[in-house]
Amino acid sequence: MKLRPVIFGYxxxxxxxxxxxxxxxxxxxxxxxxxxxxxxxxFHQTLLYSDIYGYPRDKxxxxxKLRLLYECAPMSFIVEQAGRKGSDGHQRxxxxxxxEIHQRVPLYIGSQEEVEKLEKYLA
Numbered sequence: 684m685k686l687r688p689v690i691f692g693y694x695x696x697x698x699x700x701x702x703x704x705x706x707x708x709x710x711x712x713x714x715x716x717x718x719x720x721x722x723x724x725x726f727h728q729t730l731l732y733s734d735i736y737g738y739p740r741d742k743x744x745x746x747x748k749l750r751l752l753y754e755c756a757p758m759s760f761i762v763e764q765a766g767r768k769g770s771d772g773h774q775r776x777x778x779x780x781x782x783e784i785h786q787r788v789p790l791y792i793g794s795q796e797e798v799e800k801l802e803k804y805l806a
Contacts, residue, residue: 734794755788762793768795
C-alpha cells in the first residue's frame with residue numbers, strides 16, 4: 684500500500700476525536716503525516732506532495748485559529764487556481780462572508796476528492 688501524505692495543524696490529535704466517525708482513523712492508516720508548523724511551509728508541501736492540509740477547530744479555539752481574510756481566503760484562492768479545493772469543513776472558504784476583520788475559521792485545503800470526503804464526514 685502506497686502512503687499518501689496528509690498535513691494537519693498542531694491540533695491533529697484533537698482532530699482524531701472530532702473525526703472518530705471514520706475519516707481521520709482511515710487517514711492515519713493510509714496517510715503519512717507531516718507538519719512543519721508554518722502555514723506557508725505546510726501549504727507549499729500540500730501543493731507539491733500532499734492530498735490534504737487541515738487546521739481544524741478545537742476545544743480551545745471553537746472557530747479555528749487561522750484568520751479568514753488574510754490566511755484562509757488567500758490560500759484557498761491559490762489552491763483553487765491550482766485545481767484543488769479550500770473548505771472550512773462545510774462550505775467553500777471563498778464563499779464565506781466575513782463578519783469581522785479578524786474572523787477565524789477552520790481550514791482544509793487539498794485535492795478536491797479528499798476535501799469532499801472530509802466535508803461528508805463533518806456534515
